[in-house]
Every structure is written in structure tokens, then in C-alpha cells.
Amino acid sequence: MDRPTTGPHRRRFQLGRATIGAVIAALLTAFFTVTPAHAADGQITGLAGKCVDVAAANSANGTPVQLYDCNGTNAQRWSNPGDGTLRALGKCLDVASGGTADGTPVQLWDCNGSAAQQWALPAARDIVNPQANKCLDVTGNNSANGTRLQIWTCSGGANQKWSSPGAGGGTGGNPSGFVVSEAQFNQMFPGRNGFYTYNGLTQALSSYPAFANSGSDTVKRQEAAAFLANVSHETGGLVYVVEQNTANYPHYCDWGQPYGCPAGQAAYYGRGPIQLSWNFNYKAAGDALGIDLLNNPWLVQNDSAVAWRTGLWYWNTSTGAGSMTSHNAMVNQAGFGQTIRTINGSLECDGRNPSQVQSRVDAYQRFTSILGVSPGGNLYC
Structure with missing residues (x-):
């Protein structure tokens, strides 16, 4: 040709x-820059139908982010404003100390534009930190209330699957079912x-x-x-x-x-x-x-x-x-x-x-x- x-x-x-x-x-x-599409505020649900939760609804820097029974509080209300961040209580979901190793915990921190606070939401329902190229993960695949969340090598396991703002249900908010969302396609081209x-x-x-x-x-x-x-x-x-x-x-x-x-x-x-x-x-x-x-x-x-x-x-x-x-x-x-x-x-x-x-x-x-x-x-x- x-x-x-x-x-x-x-x-x-x-x-x-x-x-x-x-x-x-x-x-x-x-x-x-990796930025998920803008979406309305909402809960992020995962393992056993539980929610991503800011411990004790505490907005202080370094507050652990955990799995917890969904309860509709602001501690579980996350927004995806379209700048690559996920936010609750006015702060950002953050990888502690910008770490990239398996098992690095996630926390709440002042939004600062760093790569530790960037999250991609592909159609596969993972939530990925591109800097580490690792997935948001429930430690030990444990669905008990208070289980700390971390980053871990993406495995496709149930403890890494989320329904989240901009990611949605089984196809990531993407009715076509294609692994590339329209927002990601637009970002590529x-x-x-x-x-x-x-x-x-x-x-x-x-x-x-x-x-x-x-x-x-x-x-x-x-x-x-x-x-x-x-x-x-x-x-x-x-x-x-x-x-x-x-x-x-x-x-x-x-x-x-x-x-x-x-x-x-x-x-x-x-x-x-x-x-x-x-x-x-x-x-x-x-x-x-x-x-x-x-x-x-x-x-x-x-x-x-x-x-x-x-x-x-x-x-x-x-x-x-x-x-x-x-x-x-x-x-x-x-x-x-x-x-x-x-x-x-x-x-x-x-x-x-x-x-x-x-x-x-x-x-x-x-x-x-x-x-x-x-x-x-x-x-x-």
C-alpha cells in the first residue's frame, strides 16, 4: 500500500x-498527562461491595485510606475532576512518599500535582498509578473493615477491581466494552x-x-x-x-x-x-x-x-x-x-x-x- x-x-x-x-x-x-475523564462525585466500591474510605473522616495529611462498609458519608465521596486526581474531603488520594514498591500504602494528602497523586482509570476497572505502574489494591485480599489500601503489581484480582467515578461498572463507564474509553482515545489523538x-x-x-x-x-x-x-x-x-x-x-x-x-x-x-x-x-x-x-x-x-x-x-x-x-x-x-x-x-x-x-x-x-x-x-x- x-x-x-x-x-x-x-x-x-x-x-x-x-x-x-x-x-x-x-x-x-x-x-x-494521564488524566481520566471528568465524572460526577461518588463512592468507589470494590472487594465485597465495600467502599474506599478515609479513616475516621479525618482530613489531616497522612490519614490512611481503607476499605469500609459503604455508609454514604463524605469520607467515602470521591471526585474525579479530570486532572488525573481522585479527591475526598478536599484532598487527594496519594501514594505515601511517592513510593513505587509493592505494598506502598495510600493516604490522603494536600493536592500538589505530583505523580504520586495521578491515577488512570482504564476500562478494565483497575485504578492505576502510572508512576509506579501499579494498581490500587486491598492489602491481603482482606475485606474486613479498616483494611488498608496500597499499590501492588496489577494482577487482575478482585481486590484490584473498582467501580469508581470515571470508571463505572464492568466496562469502566464505556458502553462499547472496548478497553480504551473515548476519553482515553481522545487523549491519545x-x-x-x-x-x-x-x-x-x-x-x-x-x-x-x-x-x-x-x-x-x-x-x-x-x-x-x-x-x-x-x-x-x-x-x-x-x-x-x-x-x-x-x-x-x-x-x-x-x-x-x-x-x-x-x-x-x-x-x-x-x-x-x-x-x-x-x-x-x-x-x-x-x-x-x-x-x-x-x-x-x-x-x-x-x-x-x-x-x-x-x-x-x-x-x-x-x-x-x-x-x-x-x-x-x-x-x-x-x-x-x-x-x-x-x-x-x-x-x-x-x-x-x-x-x-x-x-x-x-x-x-x-x-x-x-x-x-x-x-x-x-x-x-
């Missing part, structure tokens, strides 16, 4: 291999083209239900972050819908295919999050998705859900220049680097273009931070 990106840079992407030129690195290297809608992405998920829905909560979030990081790199941060260099448009018709190019010689240029191009790729993607993209390739630039489906088609079905699909690379814990190899390994991996690899890794690490999950190992190819 050939397309130039911007200026003189070019990218070649065909079924079975991809070639990526430079795309607006600034959009991929900026760091965004603050300057995206309006064509790339969150609704279009969540509609497309039905085509590949195993995507970001296989394995543990951690694996699901890692796969979503990996996919979005790669398409971010491909499109300059979801800015480009179609290939920018129109002079290349006539080049993507392979008349050696028995079906030819019924939409026209210049109709199969790069479109969508994976920049689908070439008549044989439109034919293969359309056949897999039950959409006639060979005769109507313009659907990929006119219908957001169709565009997202083409990206998920490649992610879930193609081994490209690698030995596994990108989906399998993430689900089987081969690492993010294997997704790069599948998508563009022939031109980027094994030292061929380290700056492009680094751009993808930077995006992936940023997105896993937003989702409150470790990026895992084997990030490079």
Missing part, C-alpha cells in the same frame, strides 16, 4: 510487507482528523471480536495500545485519511490480477488507518469483510467504520514480513517489536531504520501509560 506521508517522505505498504517513511515525529513524541471517530472504531470491533479481547486485562490493553500506536505512526497521529502525493495514485493497479482494476487505474491509493493500497489488497480486505472494496474503494475514505475495519483486517490476518500476525504477537506475548516486524520489518527491523522503530515504540509506551498498563518486554525488532 504505497503512500507518501508528508513532504518528500514516502512509505510502501503491500500485502505481506510494509514500507514506512517518516511521519510527523512531533505528533508522536509529545507526552500527554488530540489533533486527529475528525474522520477517525471513536464510534467508527468501536463499530469495527465486531469484525474481529478477538481483537483486544483475548487473554488477561493486561494483554487486552497492551494489544489495543500496540494497534493504535502503529496506526498512529502510519497516519501522523490519525491526521491523514488518504495518501498525500496524488502523483502516486496510478501506480497501485496490478493488471496482472485476473480481476484487474474495475474502479480505475488510479483508484487504489492509500486510505485509512493502515493506508490500504493496491487493487489486490482492496480485493482481499473486501472479501474478508464482506464489502466490495474492489469496485468501491472510496468506502475506505468515506466510512469511518469501514476504514477501521481495514486496519483491523491487516492486524488480525496478515503476517507481513514477520512470522505471526500482530494480534498473535501481542496475545502470545512475543512483544510489540514483533508487530513492527509484521507491519514493516523488511525496511525497519534489524537496524534498517531505527528512528522509525523508535517512533512506534514511543507511541506504544505513551499509550500503555494512558491505559495504565506495563508495555511488557521485547519492544524492538
